[in-house]
Amino acid sequence: MGLDGLCESLIVVFAFPIDGTLQRYHSYPFDKLYTLPDHLTLEDGAMLEPLSVAVHAVSNVGQFRHGRNVLVFGAGPVGRLCMAIARVLGAMEIVVADIIASRLEFAKQYCCYGNRVVELMRNTIGPKERGPKSFDLVIDATGAETCIQIALSAVKLGGTFVRVGIGPESVQIPITALIAKQPKVTGSIVYCPGDYQLALALASSGKVDLKPLVTHRFEDAVTAFEVTRAGKSIDERGQTKDVIKTIISGPDVNTLDL
Known part of the structure; x- marks a missing residue:
C-alpha cells in the first residue's frame, strides 16, 4: 500500500520499539537513507523529519491543493511546518490558532500570514x-480536546480534518457537525514513500527555511529535555525565550572514525 505508518512491523527509532536515539551510531536500511546536499547542514537534516511529517499531513493525507484555505491549530514546529507546506502548495489563506501569543507572532513572521486566537474563532x-x-x-x-472540537466545527461542508501525531486516546467530539457536514476525518502519523523526498527537495531549494525553527542548542541531553518540557529558557540577563525546536549536538561529523 505504501503506507509505512500502518505497517504491522513499523519501527520508529525514537518511539517504538526503540526508546530513544541518543547514541553514537544507528543501523538503517539503505533505502531509508538520503544524501544531504552540501549547502544543507546536519541541523537541516535533523529538521527534515518534522518537515516530512508536515508534508505527509498536508499534501499526502490532507490532499491540499492550490487556491484552498487552511486552518492550523498549534503554532509549534509541526503546526508551523504545516503552514509552510500549505504556503508552498499555493494556499489562498492560512490561519493559525494558538494560546501562546509569542508563538502566534513567530508564526506570522515565519509564513507571512495573519493569525487569530482560539477564543475568537467562533465569535469573530x-x-x-x-x-x-x-x-x-x-x-x-x-x-x-477543545481544539479538536472547534476544528470540527470550523471545517467546511465536505472538507477535511486531519489530526497530526499521537494525542489523547479519546476525546468528546461534536458528532452532529460530522453528520451534517460530512467532512473527511482522518489522522496522520510519520510519513510514507515520497514524503521525505519532497521535504528534502523543498528544503534544498530554499522554498522552506528550516533554520528559524531551531531556537535552542545543547550538548547536555538532560538540560535539553528540561528546557523543552518547560517550554522556555531564561538567559543570564533574565530574558525569556520560547522553545520551538531543540537540537542536541552530536559528535562532529569530521571526527567520526568511520
Missing part, C-alpha cells in the same frame, strides 16, 4: 460552511 471569524471564506483543510497539531 465566523468561518463559513462553504465558499471562498471557508476552510477546506483544518489541521490539529495540538491534541487538545
Whole structure:
C-alpha cells in the first residue's frame, strides 16, 4: 500500500520499539537513507523529519491543493511546518490558532500570514460552511480536546480534518457537525514513500527555511529535555525565550572514525 505508518512491523527509532536515539551510531536500511546536499547542514537534516511529517499531513493525507484555505491549530514546529507546506502548495489563506501569543507572532513572521486566537474563532471569524471564506483543510497539531472540537466545527461542508501525531486516546467530539457536514476525518502519523523526498527537495531549494525553527542548542541531553518540557529558557540577563525546536549536538561529523 505504501503506507509505512500502518505497517504491522513499523519501527520508529525514537518511539517504538526503540526508546530513544541518543547514541553514537544507528543501523538503517539503505533505502531509508538520503544524501544531504552540501549547502544543507546536519541541523537541516535533523529538521527534515518534522518537515516530512508536515508534508505527509498536508499534501499526502490532507490532499491540499492550490487556491484552498487552511486552518492550523498549534503554532509549534509541526503546526508551523504545516503552514509552510500549505504556503508552498499555493494556499489562498492560512490561519493559525494558538494560546501562546509569542508563538502566534513567530508564526506570522515565519509564513507571512495573519493569525487569530482560539477564543475568537467562533465569535469573530465566523468561518463559513462553504465558499471562498471557508476552510477546506483544518489541521490539529495540538491534541487538545477543545481544539479538536472547534476544528470540527470550523471545517467546511465536505472538507477535511486531519489530526497530526499521537494525542489523547479519546476525546468528546461534536458528532452532529460530522453528520451534517460530512467532512473527511482522518489522522496522520510519520510519513510514507515520497514524503521525505519532497521535504528534502523543498528544503534544498530554499522554498522552506528550516533554520528559524531551531531556537535552542545543547550538548547536555538532560538540560535539553528540561528546557523543552518547560517550554522556555531564561538567559543570564533574565530574558525569556520560547522553545520551538531543540537540537542536541552530536559528535562532529569530521571526527567520526568511520
